[in-house]
Amino acid sequence: MSLASELNPTARLLMGPGPSDVHYRVLKAMATPVIGHLDPQFILIMDELKEMLRYLFRTKNELTFAVSATGSAGMETCFVNLLEPGDDALICVNGVFGNRMSDIVERCGAKLIRVDAPWGSPIDPEQVKHALEKCNPKLVAIVHAETSTGVLQPLEEIGKMAHDVGALFLVDTVTSLGGTDVRMDDWGIDAIYSAPQKCISAPPGMAPVSFSPQAVKVMEQRKTKVQSWYLDLSMVRKYWEGAKRVYHHTAPISMVYALHEALRLILEEGLEVRFERHRRNHELLRDGLEKLGFEFIVDTKYRLPMLNAVKIPDGVDDAVVRRRLLEEFNIEIGAGLGDFAGKVWRIGLMGCSSTENHVFLLLAALKKIIGDK
Amino acid sequence: MSLASELNPTARLLMGPGPSDVHYRVLKAMATPVIGHLDPQFILIMDELKEMLRYLFRTKNELTFAVSATGSAGMETCFVNLLEPGDDALICVNGVFGNRMSDIVERCGAKLIRVDAPWGSPIDPEQVKHALEKCNPKLVAIVHAETSTGVLQPLEEIGKMAHDVGALFLVDTVTSLGGTDVRMDDWGIDAIYSAPQKCISAPPGMAPVSFSPQAVKVMEQRKTKVQSWYLDLSMVRKYWEGAKRVYHHTAPISMVYALHEALRLILEEGLEVRFERHRRNHELLRDGLEKLGFEFIVDTKYRLPMLNAVKIPDGVDDAVVRRRLLEEFNIEIGAGLGDFAGKVWRIGLMGCSSTENHVFLLLAALKKIIGDK
Numbered sequence: 001m002s003l004a005s006e007l008n009p010t011a012r013l014l015m016g017p018g019p020s021d022v023h024y025r026v027l028k029a030m031a032t033p034v035i036g037h038l039d040p041q042f043i044l045i046m047d048e049l050k051e052m053l054r055y056l057f058r059t060k061n062e063l064t065f066a067v068s069a070t071g072s073a074g075m076e077t078c079f080v081n082l083l084e085p086g087d088d089a090l091i092c093v094n095g096v097f098g099n100r101m102s103d104i105v106e107r108c109g110a111k112l113i114r115v116d117a118p119w120g121s122p123i124d125p126e127q128v129k130h131a132l133e134k135c136n137p138k139l140v141a142i143v144h145a146e147t148s149t150g151v152l153q154p155l156e157e158i159g160k161m162a163h164d165v166g167a168l169f170l171v172d173t174v175t176s177l178g179g180t181d182v183r184m185d186d187w188g189i190d191a192i193y194s195a196p197q198k199c200i201s202a203p204p205g206m207a208p209v210s211f212s213p214q215a216v217k218v219m220e221q222r223k224t225k226v227q228s229w230y231l232d233l234s235m236v237r238k239y240w241e242g243a244k245r246v247y248h249h250t251a252p253i254s255m256v257y258a259l260h261e262a263l264r265l266i267l268e269e270g271l272e273v274r275f276e277r278h279r280r281n282h283e284l285l286r287d288g289l290e291k292l293g294f295e296f297i298v299d300t301k302y303r304l305p306m307l308n309a310v311k312i313p314d315g316v317d318d319a320v321v322r323r324r325l326l327e328e329f330n331i332e333i334g335a336g337l338g339d340f341a342g343k344v345w346r347i348g349l350m351g352c353s354s355t356e357n358h359v360f361l362l363l364a365a366l367k368k369i370i371g372d373k
Numbered sequence: 374m375s376l377a378s379e380l381n382p383t384a385r386l387l388m389g390p391g392p393s394d395v396h397y398r399v400l401k402a403m404a405t406p407v408i409g410h411l412d413p414q415f416i417l418i419m420d421e422l423k424e425m426l427r428y429l430f431r432t433k434n435e436l437t438f439a440v441s442a443t444g445s446a447g448m449e450t451c452f453v454n455l456l457e458p459g460d461d462a463l464i465c466v467n468g469v470f471g472n473r474m475s476d477i478v479e480r481c482g483a484k485l486i487r488v489d490a491p492w493g494s495p496i497d498p499e500q501v502k503h504a505l506e507k508c509n510p511k512l513v514a515i516v517h518a519e520t521s522t523g524v525l526q527p528l529e530e531i532g533k534m535a536h537d538v539g540a541l542f543l544v545d546t547v548t549s550l551g552g553t554d555v556r557m558d559d560w561g562i563d564a565i566y567s568a569p570q571k572c573i574s575a576p577p578g579m580a581p582v583s584f585s586p587q588a589v590k591v592m593e594q595r596k597t598k599v600q601s602w603y604l605d606l607s608m609v610r611k612y613w614e615g616a617k618r619v620y621h622h623t624a625p626i627s628m629v630y631a632l633h634e635a636l637r638l639i640l641e642e643g644l645e646v647r648f649e650r651h652r653r654n655h656e657l658l659r660d661g662l663e664k665l666g667f668e669f670i671v672d673t674k675y676r677l678p679m680l681n682a683v684k685i686p687d688g689v690d691d692a693v694v695r696r697r698l699l700e701e702f703n704i705e706i707g708a709g710l711g712d713f714a715g716k717v718w719r720i721g722l723m724g725c726s727s728t729e730n731h732v733f734l735l736l737a738a739l740k741k742i743i744g745d746k
Binding site for chain 2: 001002003004006007009010011012014016018019021022027028029030031032033034035036037039040041042045048049051052055068069070071072073075076100103104106107195197203204205225226227228229230247248249250251252253254255257258260261263264267268270326332337
């Protein structure tokens with residue numbers, strides 16, 4: 001009996017908001033034989049993964065590992081472990097992912113205090129300062145690279161403000177990690193999460209996270225159980241840390257392999273070289289798009305190199321052009337989300353998708369489809 | 374810079390409680406190029422996956438898919454979507470996974486009513502009947518194949534009792550699915566979850582689930598938000614169902630590929646042939662182990678074919694033998710969990726690990742290590 005044929009999808013150039021193109025060495029790594037999740041050889045691989053993640057997050061935090069689910073579960077892991085019912089949480093919102101944080105805060109039974117900025121603009125530290133005069137939050141959370149708008153958020157000043165009032169500083173680095181500088185320890189970040197399918201260029205399926213000693217202390221002093229069994233770090237960490245590893249759930253072995261190889265590729269390239277590559281290809285794309293008449297959503301100063309949000313020109317049909325890019329040229333770009341649906345395209349140059357060739361091909365295809373204006 | 378070498382784990386014979394050996398076609402499937410999680414070609418692959426899962430669960434349920442995390446998150450998905458604070462839930466406990474269900478029920482703010490049986494014995498329907506006379510639960514939950522003890526639980530009678538009092542019937546088929554008969558619709562199961570790394574023989578990383586129309590109705594009538602954003606099916610199902618797929622989180626593309634290929638292999642073999650293979654190899658192992666002086670924990674009638682729980686003979690050092698099996702013969706078997714730690718071995722013959730060769734090799738290795746008694 002058969003209900004499906006062998007997988008045979010068309011290879012694409014992934015230039016949307018993620019996943020990005022995956023290196024053949026990462027694809028090959030997933031064909032490594034599956035071994036047991038408590039096998040001493042697998043424990044060694046986990047330890048290497050933790051060490052490489054520390055390097056990428058630029059942290060010395062002991063509690064650094066990858067959650068066994070996708071990036072959004074990394075977000076949820078941070079909030080459900082740090083918040084208890086009745087806590088106050090200050091969330092900075094200037095796009096889809098700040099909204100998502102707010103939703104999770106309410107599901108934790110915590111009190112949500114929002115600081116909003118317009119979509120496409122960063123959060124102004126002055127706003128946070130004013131908000132902090134009127135509340136006493138357990139944590140301040142913000143998105144480093146808003147995937148829905150293309151904004152790069154400066155973090156240091158807001159991090160200091162959070163610490164000045166005794167709050168933890170929680171940062172979403174889903175789209176920034178591996179593509180631009182992330183300095184967890186230098187910037188005073190207490191809890192951080194990311195995802196492999198953006199600038200790390202591994203397939204989606206895990207969520208790198210790290211917690212400062214202060215964040216760990218807050219978790220250890222909880223009075224209530226974490227609402228999620230699956231994401232409860234008081235148990236999960238006994239599997240990822242220590243001499244004797246305790247079974248909690250079965251880790252996604254092949255995803256660990258993929259992330260391990262993707263991190264090895266990043267270390268081989270070197271962080272500075274990689275960040276410079278992302279900046280250079282962003283500029284190449286920007287120049288080409290501007291020649292075609294596109295306008296960027298975000299001011300130059302706050303523009304992400306790996307996620308380019310541009311206005312869809314008047315008279316250009318959003319769905320038609322994206323479909324033609326996909327069907328005729330095998331190029332995927334991202335639609336607008338939320339407030340930006342139908343108005344904005346999100347063009348990703350992430351990890352292995354950040355190359356001159358990707359830029360040239362997209363520009364040529366766009367030129368052919370919508371014409372040289 | 375380098376912090377880790379290329380992956381080079383020793384290939385093992387996986388004869389523990391999971392993961393099981395993964396077919397080379399499944400490993401190869403993960404090397405399929407990653408495409409976008411909203412790519413029309415990926416949507417088709419998701420639809421095929423759903424159809425194959427329906428075949429495996431023997432259900433017509435529309436809401437049948439795979440959660441983007443490992444099996445334990447499948448368990449959590451069922452409970453957090455069906456229970457609300459203040460609901461009563463009757464949980465049958467005769468091993469680790471019934472205990473885990475109970476823990477999750479309490480984290481949902483629901484009232485836990487337990488029916489306990491000794492580890493190694495099934496739940497007696499009479500016990501459930503008595504318990505139901507004294508409570509009015511929203512759901513009755515039970516484990517079909519207790520991975521911690523090797524017990525196969527008859528389901529039909531308890532399912533009828535649950536329905537007679539208007540409760541939903543929730544069943545854990547993590548270890549049974551793909552290795553022995555699971556008939557969701559015939560047995561009146563309203564919510565079911567499983568995992569790919571047991572008798573399906575795909576790598577861990579997703580959790581197949583299915584929900585009856587009645588269970589869907591209960592979800593749709595919730596008064597409170599699901600406590601987990603990541604597992605909230607009111608949003609997740611908009612990505613897995615319908616003409617227009619709505620982004621919720623980025624699906625683990627390569628894990629979907631792996632599960633897709635593993636399900637194709639199951640359909641090619643045929644369910645009856647596959648179940649018979651599991652039964653036959655279990656009997657071969659049983660005969661061999663009994664010749665070596667091993668005793669099974671579970672009565673013949675309730676013994677799982679894919680998970681063989683045996684007493685560790687007197688004078689045999691648990692850790693030493695398991696380490697020698699792994700180091701000298703590359704064979705992994707499972708330690709005892711919970712009450713059975715140090716007293717029991719769990720020998721898996723799951724999916725691709727259920728072959729005559731696996732049985733012969735394990736018996737030969739055991740004979741060499743602990744001697745012919």
